[in-house]
Amino acid sequence: MNIENLERLIRGRRSVRQWKRDEVPDELLKKAVELATWAPNGGNYQGWRFIIVKKKEMVEKMASAVQAVADKIASWPEAMSWKEDVKRYQNNASFFRNASACIGVFASEYQSPMDKVLVARESFDREAKEILGFRRSAPTAIQSAAAAVTTMLLVFHGMGLGAVWLVSPIQAKKEIEAILKVPSNMNLICLVAVGYPDESVRRDRKPVEQVLEFVY
């Protein structure tokens, strides 16, 4: 692949939230997950797990659980301070029920050798505790899962599918992990909803000069 094709793939991918009813073949879903596992990841630990849910009732259950938590948050008096924004979030909480498939992305905790040293010292060494805090502010397991999800979204786009990365379902982490019978050492990172796109989306980006700085 030349760089122009790669650029077209990257620039052309958009989050898709409306899908046709057509089923996505298992082989495409499996291929996307397989390629996602080629993403860079901390220590090549590969502590990620993926559950592809095609069973409609199960996606419905997850969506209803997420909607219930969103409704609860929106009903609390504090929500009145951000009424319009909260309403928007509430209205968008469970659209993924219409996706052809929903992929749960999970990660187990990753402890590098440095983490192990720091954890052993944190109770009596303030400096070690501070450094551990820095490391925990950007967890390797989550960054690794994010690399996999990014790769997966690009693959889906390359396959002519439309997908969206969903972190808001984390609000119903307990319920989703129970529905999918996830082992207790695995944590839900996000869902990816996917199907054949039924919308074409345009979205811009800030000019790179606004977000980039060179240091010579």
Ligand SMILES: Cc1cc2nc3c(=O)[nH]c(=O)nc-3n(C[C@H](O)[C@H](O)[C@H](O)COP(=O)(O)O)c2cc1C
């Ligand atoms: C970490 C992360 C979390 C996201 N969570 C949600 C979400 O909960 N619900 C949603 O509709 N979109 C979610 N998105 C999709 C973003 O809204 C989307 O990527 C962004 O608006 C840019 O649009 P684009 O993906 O079409 O370029 C998430 C994206 C990322 C990277």
